Amino acid sequence: MLQKMPEQITETVQEFLFLDKRYAILGPIRLPIAVREEEHTFRWYGYAQVPADVELDVKWVVELSERQQTFSSFLVYGDFERHDLPAVRVHSVCQTGDVFGSLRCDCGPQLQRSLQKIVELGAGCLIYLTGQEGRGIGLLAKALTYKLQEGGADTFEANRLLGCPDDARDYEEAAAMLYFLREQRPVTLLTNNPRKLEELRRYGIATAVRGDHTVPASPHNRHYLRAKIASGHVVDEEKLERSISPQPNL
Numbered sequence: 481m482l483q484k485m486p487e488q489i490t491e492t493v494q495e496f497l498f499l500d501k502r503y504a505i506l507g508p509i510r511l512p513i514a515v516r517e518e519e520h521t522f523r524w525y526g527y528a529q530v531p532a533d534v535e536l537d538v539k540w541v542v543e544l545s546e547r548q549q550t551f552s553s554f555l556v557y558g559d560f561e562r563h564d565l566p567a568v569r570v571h572s573v574c575q576t577g578d579v580f581g582s583l584r585c586d587c588g589p590q591l592q593r594s595l596q597k598i599v600e601l602g603a604g605c606l607i608y609l610t611g612q613e614g615r616g617i618g619l620l621a622k623a624l625t626y627k628l629q630e631g632g633a634d635t636f637e638a639n640r641l642l643g644c645p646d647d648a649r650d651y652e653e654a655a656a657m658l659y660f661l662r663e664q665r666p667v668t669l670l671t672n673n674p675r676k677l678e679e680l681r682r683y684g685i686a687t688a689v690r691g692d693h694t695v696p697a698s699p700h701n702r703h704y705l706r707a708k709i710a711s712g713h714v715v716d717e718e719k720l721e722r723s724i725s726p727q728p729n730l
């Protein structure tokens with residue numbers, strides 16, 4: 481192990497307090513990303529909660545990382561900190577949709593579209609929450625809900641049949657990271673889920689407003705999207721219907 485840490489590493493680890501919780505924030509790290517096949521440079525930050533009694537240094541970060549392999553992180557684009565109303569996507573991990581490109585949900589296209597919107601606007605942030613697979617019930621329970629959905633249950637009924645809540649997610653960490661970047665200055669939250677907005681506001685991001693985040697649907701996720709609408713998601717119906725029942729090319 482390195483005896484003396486080079487400055488570029490020690491400067492990368494910052495400490496941040498939010499609602500009595502202590503966070504280690506690592507970054508920024510330059511990350512070139514292809515968005516619509518064009519290269520754009522984002523600033524990447526990782527973070528973790530830190531117990532009050534540990535000394536926050538590089539050694540501790542490395543030990544934590546060896547113990548715990550999965551962390552949430554976020555991407556920042558443009559002059560996010562100073563822009564009047566930048567775009568923010570708070571995205572819950574969806575291995576099937578985000579990584580495999582599954583059409584059973586709208587997660588993958590929503591993730592891609594959020595990066596596109598951020599680049600188009602010129603300033604924004606994507607917070608990728610890895611602890612929220614399956615709306616917080618975890619990957620394996622989500623897999624079980626898929627089997628139940630094949631038997632006719634909708635996405636929420638399937639959760640309940642397993643004794644799980646409809647939605648077990650919490651947004652305190654996301655609020656903490658937004659506060660770290662911009663304190664309470666307004667942002668447009670790209671979401672169709674009004675609860676997500678309310679939760680961020682409850683945690684101190686009081687000035688956040690909602691920006692529609694409807695993406696083209698497929699026949700595979702029609703039922704899923706209808707269940708989300710019935711549960712309170714606000715979707716641009718025209719955009720959705722147009723994509724579900726494509727008009728023949730004239």
Ligand SMILES: Nc1nc2c(ncn2[C@@H]2O[C@H](COP(=O)(O)OP(=O)(O)OP(=O)(O)O)[C@@H](O)[C@H]2O)c(=O)[nH]1
Binds near residue numbers: 575590613616673
């Ligand atoms: N339990 C369960 N979770 C699912 C299912 N399909 C996708 N998910 C998870 O749902 C989460 C995304 O939540 P959504 O309900 O699609 O949307 P949202 O985040 O509340 O709202 P938006 O901001 O508009 O995307 C991800 O963690 C996915 O893994 C499913 O059928 N069952």
